[in-house]
Amino acid sequence: MKRQKPxxxxxxxxxxxxxxxxxxxxxxxxxxxxxxxxxxxxxLITLSTLFNSIEFPGEERIDAIIxxxxxxxxxxxxxxxxxxxIQTWTPLQFYYxxxxxxxxxxxxxxxxxxxxxxxxxxxxxxFPTQADSWWYGIADAAVLAARYxxxxxxxxxxxxxxxxxxxxxxxxxxxxxxxxxxxxxxxGKGLQILMDSGxxxxxxxx
Numbered sequence: 001m002k003r004q005k006p007x008x009x010x011x012x013x014x015x016x017x018x019x020x021x022x023x024x025x026x027x028x029x030x031x032x033x034x035x036x037x038x039x040x041x042x043x044l045i046t047l048s049t050l051f052n053s054i055e056f057p058g059e060e061r062i063d064a065i066i067x068x069x070x071x072x073x074x075x076x077x078x079x080x081x082x083x084x085x086i087q088t089w090t091p092l093q094f095y096y097x098x099x100x101x102x103x104x105x106x107x108x109x110x111x112x113x114x115x116x117x118x119x120x121x122x123x124x125x126x127f128p129t130q131a132d133s134w135w136y137g138i139a140d141a142a143v144l145a146a147r148y149x150x151x152x153x154x155x156x157x158x159x160x161x162x163x164x165x166x167x168x169x170x171x172x173x174x175x176x177x178x179x180x181x182x183x184x185x186x187x188g189k190g191l192q193i194l195m196d197s198g199x200x201x202x203x204x205x206x
Contacts, residue, residue, distance in 0.1 A: 003069065005068070005098075006038070006051065006066050006068065006074050006076075007038065007098040007099075008098070009050055009051070010040055011098070011099050013042075013046075013050060015040055015041055015042040015046070016040065016041050016099070017038055017039065017040040017041075017042075018038070018039050018040075018095045018096060018097050018098075019036065019038055019039075019095065019096040019098070020038065020039045020077070020095050023095060023103075024094070024113070024144075024147070025147075026096050026103075027094075027096075027103060030147075030148075032072075033147075033179070033180060033183045033184075034071060034072050034073065035072070035073060035075055035179060035180055036072065036073070036074050036075070037074075037075050038074050038075070038076050039076070039077050039079050040076060040077075040078060040079065041078070041079050042078070043078060044063065044064065044078070047064050047066075047076065051066050053066070053067050054066050055067075057172045059170030059171075059172050060136075060169070060170060060173065061075075061077060061136065061173055062076075062077070062170070062172055062173060062176075063076055063077050063078045064076040064078075065172070075176060090107050090109050090112075090123045091109045091112050091113050091119070091123055091144075092144075093105060093107055093109070094109070094113055109123070116148060116149065116150050116151070117151075118150075118151040118152070118153055119141055119144065119150060119151065119152045119153060119156070120153040120155070120156065121155070121156055131164040131166055132164065132166060132167045133166070133167070134159060134160075134166035135166050135167065135168060135169055135199060135202075136167075136169065137156075138157070138193065138194065138197045138199050139177045139194075139199065141156070142177070142181060142189075142190035142191070142193040142194050142199070143180045143181055143184075143190060145186075145189040145190050145192075145193055146180070146181040146184035146185075146187050146188075146189050146190025146191070147180060147181075147184040147185070147190075149185075149186060149189070154196075157193055157196045157197045158196075158197065159197060159198055168202075181194075
């Protein structure tokens with residue numbers, strides 16, 4: 001018997017959820033790969049009661065992981081009280097509601113998404129202007145380049161002279177980024193961004 005999808009379980013239990021961030025596989029009708037990213041207003045206690053095999057890695061952008069069939073997994077982030085998700089590149093503030101089966105976005109980036117326009121500082125909602133978030137911005141840019149052939153301005157691949165040290169990604173976050181890049185059609189483009197930016201050199205991989 002096929003198990004219910006996590007999004008169906010959440011909605012049937014009265015909670016909202018949306019696929020967030022890198023949901024372009026749905027828009028471009030591409031293979032989603034091993035990792036699906038989802039946001040929900042259910043809290044950790046609720047998630048633990050709804051899903052038996054759930055994991056709680058406690059990393060910056062991973063509140064929970066729900067393994068599903070065929071080696072896939074849902075990376076879950078809990079929405080804050082205002083309903084906002086993580087800060088990220090503006091084109092990534094693009095969502096899909098499984099309940100309504102519709103895409104929606106909170107900005108005027110539709111043409112950027114539709115045409116895969118070059119990612120520049122203009123599109124940075126918080127990256128890389130916030131020192132703490134620098135590596136997350138680079139990681140997301142690398143995934144966009146690898147999976148969807150997105151052009152990334154060379155200027156944003158060089159780390160500015162921040163006064164603070166950028167937060168390093170957790171081991172699980174690094175693993176997910178590398179999986180999404182290596183299973184992509186053009187992994188070399190993403191890996192090149194990680195190398196040019198200093199990500200590979202400075203992140204404690206493994």
